[in-house]
Amino acid sequence: MANNNNNRVLVPQAREGLNRFKMESAQEVGVTLKDGYNGDLTSRQAGSVGGQMVKKMVESYERNL
Template sequence: MSNNNNNSNQPAVPQAKAGLNKFKMEAAQEVGVNLKEGYNGDLTSREAGSVGGQMVKKMVEAYERNL
């Protein structure tokens, strides 16, 4: 990959960070995961995966609506 930044947790567009955090919080609420601002290392793998999965599901749905 040609990206010089080795930290994959950084958004490609840094200005999008607030929007991504809001999106993540909405997805967590939809799947019933109690996500808090900042550190969430106490989540189980299942909880964290369900939040990520919900985010992907919503992104795919948005993409399909815009086809």
């Protein structure tokens, strides 16, 4: 199977900030992430981290309206 990873950062300088944001969001929902590959997470855990990230982004956007 070919690796079709489309999760590339358009601004390379933003990579560290995105990783820090992901780690903070994971900690807030009680999911332990390690640096690098986290393929051992359940779908529920991964979804809760992504959901928390979206929630924080929406809150930030609404504050800045």
